[in-house]
Structures are given as structure tokens and as C-alpha cells.
Amino acid sequence: MEHTNKRLIVYFLIVRLILTAIILGMVVWLIFDLKTDEKGISVDYTPSQLFVEQPNIPFTPKVYTSGSLIDCLAIKESSNNPEVINWDDGGSPSYGLLQFKRSTWDFYCVEKYNLPDDIMNPDYQRLCAEKMIASGGITHWSTYTLCQ
DSSP states (O other): OHHHHHHHHHHHHHHHHHHHHHHHHHHHHHHHHHTBOTTSOBOOOOGGGGSOOOOOSSOOOOOOOHHHHHHHHHHHHHTTOTTOEEEEETTEEEETTTTEEHHHIIIIIIIITOOOSOTTOHHHHHHHHHHHHHTTOGGGSGGGGGGO
């Protein structure tokens, strides 16, 4: 009888070890899955991005200042990567953080706002976008509706 109890305890410990390994594997897989997008590229999420926000009662819509609107545009346009070049964006390439087309950059940023002709510079792109948005040019970015 004593021998059978020891055997049951050993079996119980083995089953518990296997179940713990399975659960731990699932947790690791879930964490890895949350940190990669559908292409397997690493994505860092903040805890607030993993949960749905509760609505404010009474509801107050989000209002973006120029800076946070530009931050949103940068995320939507280039995944906040200042080195991105989309070589075929409607027939011509778009460059950098805010995906400026060369013609838009030349007309607004260089000629109208007298910024240096450095289309890949994220600081110049932000400054130009700020000036364009201030003068009503938000519709130059098709993703602006996602930032409201």
C-alpha cells in the first residue's frame, strides 16, 4: 500500500510538471504573439494599448494639439520610422516620417516655408507638417481621419 502511494505521488508530480510546462509555454507564446505583428516584426506595446479604454461619462471627445496630431500621423504614415521610403505611393514615392511626396515637399517645405531641402530629416518634416496643418493643409495626409 505504501509503495502504491509513492507511485501515485510521483505520477501526480509528473502530471503537475507537464501541466506547468504547458501553461508556461502558452504564456510565453502569448507574450511573443503580442509583441509581434502579423509579419512577425517586433512591436512594443504599452500596457494601455493592450486594454480597451472605458468611455468617459459624460463623453468628452479627444482633441489633438498640433504636436500630438503629427505624432499620430507619423505612426499611421510610417510606423514612426523616419527612414521609410514608399517607392510606389500612388505612382510616385513618398519619403520619411510623414511620407512627403517630392512635389509637396518642394512646394510647401522648401519654397513656401524656406526649410532646408532635406526631405528625410524628421525634424524638418514635423516642422513643415505643423505649418501645413496650421494653414489648413491636413488633407495632404489621407490618414488624418484615423487621428481624430
